[in-house]
Each structure stands twice: as C-alpha cells, then as structure tokens.
Amino acid sequence: MISPLAYVDPSAQIGKNVEIGPFCFIDKNVVIGDNNILMPHVSVMYGSRIGNGNTIHPGAVIGGIPQDLKFIGEETTAEIGDNNRIRENVTINRGTASKGKTVVGSNNLLMESMHVAHDCIVGSYCIIGNSTKLGGEVEVEDHATISAGVLIHQFTHIGGYVMIQGGTGVSQDVPPFTMSGRNPLTYMGINLVRLRREKFSAETIEAIHNAYRIIYQQGLNVSQAVAALKESDIADDPQVKYIIDFISRSERGIIRDR
DSSP: OBOTTSEEOTTOEEOSSOEEOTTOEEOSSOEEOSSOEEOTTOEEOTTEEEOSSOEEOTTOEEEEOOSOTTOOSOOOEEEEOSSOEEOTTOEEEOOOTTTSEEEEOSSOEEOTTOEEOTTOEEOSSOEEOTTOEEOTTOEEOTTOEEOTTOEEOTTOEEOTTOEEOTTOEEOSBBOTTEEEETTTTEEEEEOHHHHHHTTOOHHHHHHHHHHHHHHHHSOOOHHHHHHHHHHSTTTTSHHHHHHHHHHHHOSSOBOEEO
C-alpha cells in the first residue's frame, strides 16, 4: 500500500490499510492512523498527527512550518481528525508557542488551495471553499460553511452553522446560525436552509430569529443587545444561550447589519 516512489521516514508511525502514493513525503515525528489515502505528491511534515479514514489529494501539505516570524522551531503539532476530505494543494501549518497545535476536526471538506494557518482550530462537519485562507489563530466552529475565496483575519472567530459568501473579507467575528456577505462583511439573515437541513425545530429556529431581531433590528449596541437577550423570554433556549455566550466572548466585535 506504500508506493516504492514515496519516502517514509523509518520513525513515522503508519496505521493499518494506509495507501501512500508515489512521490509522497512522510517526515519523522509523524503519526498516521488507519484507512487513510494519501494521493501522489502529498507531504506530511514533522509534528503531524492524522486520524483515521482521511483522503488527502495531490499537492496537499500537512504540518508545514508556521508562516509566523515569532516561530523559532518549538515542538508543536498539526492534528487532523477522522474522515476528512482534504483536496488538492491544501496547506495546514502546525502550531506555534501560542497554542502549541493547529487542529482540524472530523468530517470536513477542505477544498482546493485553501490554507489553515498556525494555531487555528477548525471544528467538524465544516465546508471551506477553494482558495479560502484562515489567518493565524482563527477558530471555526462545527457545521460552518465558508465559500470560496474568503480571507479571514487572524484571531477571528466563526460561529457554528454559518454561511459566508464567497470573495469576502472577514475581520470581525461571525455569530452562529447567520448568513453574511458583501464587503465589508455584514449580517444578511439566519442560515435557514442549513437549520432546516439539520432538523432544528420550528420553535428553535424562531427563537434564533428573534434573538437576531434584538441584536440587529432594534438599534442597540452589542452590550445593550446582550443585556436585552438575557432579559428576554427566549433567554433559556440553548441556542440563544450559545449566541449570547459567543457574542459576550467576542474580542474583535461581531459583524454588523447591512
């Protein structure tokens, strides 16, 4: 299952039923789990940890050295979960001393030429489009959909179940369950199609919708909106609590209404 034209460092730990194609490079201090497929010309660099059942397409580089001038060779990792589809020329850098690791969860689709920078955390069941770039220490929560050609500023936080329009720049946090677009990025409504597809109840969807009416349609600043949500009759809904917590923890501020 390992091509004679591939290089695999003798110290690398390779699981069962792993296919490693021609001209792949597997460095030392690498762990690759079971049932992975590495197509030709994949590079898995020092400090990479790959779970089970992933398919990695030609030209992808996992665990590359961070593009951060503060990095001085410290021991860090790039950690990939299970059942991801990592398409051509995707690059995932390992961490720096800041967090020590870059993490990509499970069941994600990372499309061609997208980049995950040092110390990012990408959740599970995410779709990230062609040529989208995540700056350092970006966090993307579960079930997020980010279209092609999106540039995401370092330290930005992307909530779960969002949909971000292609070709946009993201420099503020994107709250969960929302659709956003335009430049500068603005709130365009809730991601109703995804919520219905994931079988959120009508009551939960209405609570989410009402929460964003308070945030974006009552002329309140962010602090006032959070206070109003905490006092509202939907404050006990688990997804509204998630929205409140996300906004309360935002350090870059959230995107604003169109």
